[in-house]
Amino acid sequence: MRTKIVAGNWKMNTTVPEGVELAKNVLAGISGKPSDVMLILGVPFTHITKVGEIISGSGIGLAAQNCADKESGAYTGEVSASMLRSAGCGYVILGHSERRQYYGETDERLVAKLALAMKEGLVPIFCVGETLEQREAGNHFNVVESQVRNVLFTLDPVHAASVIVAYEPVWAIGTGKTATAEQAQEMHAHIRKVLASKFGEVADGMSILYGGSCKPSNAKELFARPDIDGGLIGGASLKAEDFISIAKSF
């Protein structure tokens, strides 16, 4: 019923030629094999056009990793949702913990980004997740719930239906420490319950991805859980072979 999704988040990795090579390898790895798993590549801004040309017509989705909270104008260095759309993106990662942590991304700013992304018809991949400290204090459900409420609850059900949510415990990102399948499942079920309290049945159709040291060796166990609809993959998305192997883990 829900779309299975494996999305790569390349972060600030690869030069343009390296990214082109990686995209070609992903494409070569899946070519000719129809699959019910939606693949998305989350690439740096500089790579969007070139990677877009390579994956054009393949069914692979193209995501940016951020967008501006303003529509256009004198905001040096920013990239708007409409620019992303015009460059060929269909998706945009919003609220990644690295942006929240290092670039002062607030819920308020994310509300603006989300609205602009949706106005342009971009599908947001909206990230939530708690820190280790918050989990150890037993606050993880509350923290994630408020991230969902403060931002996604500004949408109407029609728009909410197209949002992809990614649960990424901060302590599991790039650390090699994966949440256990049980920990991930219970948080995903909680997120879906929170979404259902606002959007009703729409929540049943929303894909919720797990992210945080997801790799070929643990993807199968995670994806087997009822509320885990795929993954947002950082490190392992930089190797085409690993990325494809994760996509085959359902």
Ligand code: PGA
């Ligand atoms: P990781 O990153 O797979 O390298 O832990 C995931 C993410 O931050 O999206």
